[in-house]
Amino acid sequence: MNDILIRNGRVIDPANGLDEVTDVAITAGKIVRVGPCRAAAKQIIDADGQIVAPGLIDLHVHCREPGHEEEETIASAAGAAVAGGFTTVLAMPNTHPPADDERAINYVLQRAGEADLARVLPVGCITKDRAGKELAEMGMMAAAGAVAFSDDGDGVASSLVMQRALQYAGNLGIPLMQHCQDPELMAGVMNSGPVAVRLGLGGIAASGEQIMLRRDLELVARTQGAYHVQHISTSGSANLLRAAKADGLAVSGEVTCHHLLLTDAACAGYDSKYKVSPPLRTASDVEALRRAVADGTIDCLATDHAPHSKEEKELEFGLAPFGIIALDCALGLFIKALVETGLCDWPTLIERMTAGPARVIGRPLGTLATGALADVTIIDPAANWTVDTNTFVSLSRNCPYHGWKLTGRATTTIVGGKVKYRLVDK
Amino acid sequence: MAKKLSTSSRKTKSVPAQAAAEPAPEALVWRRKDLLGLDELSPAEITHILDTAETFKEVSTRSIKKVPALRGKVVALMFFEDSTRTRMSFELAASRLSADTLLFTSKGSSVTKGETTLDTARNVAAMGVDIFVIRHGQSGAPHLLASNLQASVVNAGDGSHEHPTQGLLDIFTMRQRLGGIEGLKVALVGDIAHSRVARSNILGLTKLGAQVTVVGPPTLVPAAIASMGCTVCTSLDEVLGEVDVINMLRIQFERFGGGLFPSLREYSRLYGMNGQRLKRCKKDVLIMHPGPINRGVEITSDVADGPNSCILQQVTNGLAIRMAVLYLVSQGNE
Numbered sequence: 001m002n003d004i005l006i007r008n009g010r011v012i013d014p015a016n017g018l019d020e021v022t023d024v025a026i027t028a029g030k031i032v033r034v035g036p037c038r039a040a041a042k043q044i045i046d047a048d049g050q051i052v053a054p055g056l057i058d059l060h061v062h063c064r065e066p067g068h069e070e071e072e073t074i075a076s077a078a079g080a081a082v083a084g085g086f087t088t089v090l091a092m093p094n095t096h097p098p099a100d101d102e103r104a105i106n107y108v109l110q111r112a113g114e115a116d117l118a119r120v121l122p123v124g125c126i127t128k129d130r131a132g133k134e135l136a137e138m139g140m141m142a143a144a145g146a147v148a149f150s151d152d153g154d155g156v157a158s159s160l161v162m163q164r165a166l167q168y169a170g171n172l173g174i175p176l177m178q179h180c181q182d183p184e185l186m187a188g189v190m191n192s193g194p195v196a197v198r199l200g201l202g203g204i205a206a207s208g209e210q211i212m213l214r215r216d217l218e219l220v221a222r223t224q225g226a227y228h229v230q231h232i233s234t235s236g237s238a239n240l241l242r243a244a245k246a247d248g249l250a251v252s253g254e255v256t257c258h259h260l261l262l263t264d265a266a267c268a269g270y271d272s273k274y275k276v277s278p279p280l281r282t283a284s285d286v287e288a289l290r291r292a293v294a295d296g297t298i299d300c301l302a303t304d305h306a307p308h309s310k311e312e313k314e315l316e317f318g319l320a321p322f323g324i325i326a327l328d329c330a331l332g333l334f335i336k337a338l339v340e341t342g343l344c345d346w347p348t349l350i351e352r353m354t355a356g357p358a359r360v361i362g363r364p365l366g367t368l369a370t371g372a373l374a375d376v377t378i379i380d381p382a383a384n385w386t387v388d389t390n391t392f393v394s395l396s397r398n399c400p401y402h403g404w405k406l407t408g409r410a411t412t413t414i415v416g417g418k419v420k421y422r423l424v425d426k
Numbered sequence: 427m428a429k430k431l432s433t434s435s436r437k438t439k440s441v442p443a444q445a446a447a448e449p450a451p452e453a454l455v456w457r458r459k460d461l462l463g464l465d466e467l468s469p470a471e472i473t474h475i476l477d478t479a480e481t482f483k484e485v486s487t488r489s490i491k492k493v494p495a496l497r498g499k500v501v502a503l504m505f506f507e508d509s510t511r512t513r514m515s516f517e518l519a520a521s522r523l524s525a526d527t528l529l530f531t532s533k534g535s536s537v538t539k540g541e542t543t544l545d546t547a548r549n550v551a552a553m554g555v556d557i558f559v560i561r562h563g564q565s566g567a568p569h570l571l572a573s574n575l576q577a578s579v580v581n582a583g584d585g586s587h588e589h590p591t592q593g594l595l596d597i598f599t600m601r602q603r604l605g606g607i608e609g610l611k612v613a614l615v616g617d618i619a620h621s622r623v624a625r626s627n628i629l630g631l632t633k634l635g636a637q638v639t640v641v642g643p644p645t646l647v648p649a650a651i652a653s654m655g656c657t658v659c660t661s662l663d664e665v666l667g668e669v670d671v672i673n674m675l676r677i678q679f680e681r682f683g684g685g686l687f688p689s690l691r692e693y694s695r696l697y698g699m700n701g702q703r704l705k706r707c708k709k710d711v712l713i714m715h716p717g718p719i720n721r722g723v724e725i726t727s728d729v730a731d732g733p734n735s736c737i738l739q740q741v742t743n744g745l746a747i748r749m750a751v752l753y754l755v756s757q758g759n760e
Binding site: 192193194196197198199200201202203269270311314315316317318319 | 542543564588
């Protein structure tokens, strides 16, 4: 007898080129059959009119634990993840202290195991203490379970350190994830341009992102390391990534829902909820990024879920921290930016949220293939709902999408063959 | 907003009886609770403030320089950043309107103990304040207060954003000296990038039909400033003979620390206003400076103290402008 039988859903598994109405059977935490199934099951989920997809993966989440548990914990982030349809999230290492050794990696895995919700996979720092000077103990962190390395929050400014990191991590078969921003060119607090000038706020130029990306691509070509550019925000960066892929480099990239939906004009009222790093750019950047997702230049959709307390965000725009949360509502936002605009069909959207990110970290996730881990997200594509941050599982509320009307949301999230979230239960 | 007001109208219905002689035929009804910048104001509203200031200007000529317009009201002067003339000007303006004033300076205050701007303001508001006048080093700080407090908020200069009352008093002075704003050619010279005075001047002047050219080294003039409706020039000598007004701005060293131009000597040589340059200007060109002046850097003493200069007149007019603004926002919050 199967543990779970999901019946009559539109099963979309981009990793296997599958898009048909059928059944999915789960037993002992694994997918045992995708196809018509009459066998009995302990639990039957009627997915008529819904999409059955591999579990969504978010490569970019800040869990804030250890250090700022009042903003988020590994458990609350994992809860927000399953509520948003994500079965796997990557925990960024810019915690306090930073996750730059195997003990920190073990801590993340232990806390994630205790939470037993979404899979929370640890990312280790590229450099010790995220200081950009000396390589962190990548080998031991990889052995402990780190799936990638990043100094997220800051880019690795030193070309020499970055070159060594690419060589070292490449040898381990682990990707480097880079927050591309030249530190000397990011003295501002929002996108450099007419809006910043009018508001009297310091600008962060698009070139600050592109200069570091351009440099890194040169280093990738020399070292053959695996490289992933985080939260791409400019059309120029998308063009650089496109050209690098055409040259055959092992590079990938992600974009956030913010950079697909919002522009720097949103900062006009000095509302710090719109302060994010990299900053919100222009309408033409948004358009270029959407097209880069559609044509496959950008491999993954990510949230850069960055919780902050109300007190921190209630400061002057220039003093408030960067960051927006979106785990709870991201799927609807991506649907709005990409499916409703006609740029992506459902299989493409799901590919960028499942197989695409799984490919980046080289893990056997993001597929409904027989024998795969039973991570499944069931989506009601027609569900009309309004974002209400008061209902978020995340501990923070720094979300500018409160009140947005969205269509499409996760109704069921299954992790390792166990139902971790059902919308009807609410 | 209400009906349009002609620029020639100097008396309005909303001016207190003690100051006004007769109502204008098409009076604008002021509805704004706050004055955060000139960006948000219509040309008619800017003109209305200037016209209201005209009537308040007369108060300062009386033997008893006081009207009861804000009697019983409390004005809190929240100065999170150093200031001399703006703070004293607002304080005197409030006093001439018969308001009680509270003065806050961040030095020695709870802010040094870590209290946030908003919490500080909330605590002061709990004392029954009607109007907050805020000077702050962060752009947008007055907006943060305005959206969180019931009281009126007047921006007395926020970061590199706006200094609306300085912009208004500059425009007021130009109108007084040159008879009108429409068609005027105005040069703003110096540190445009970090100047809140520049932004308020550009916004106010262009809304009233003046042509504004910003002049300075490229490192102090962001290219995107042109999107605000002004033209950009990197040579002061190129514009000297063409403009009716030259407003020299202070170099805001405290905002960028240095490194944006090679030396003060070079800056003064290329962008300083001096007697030689004055000779190449129109004979009746108006020389302005919002102060404090770095004598010998932005402007030499012979020009600053000469007949074309209206620097002290700007200070005098600032009082009338601030009386008008305090009075109007008080009306707008009722």
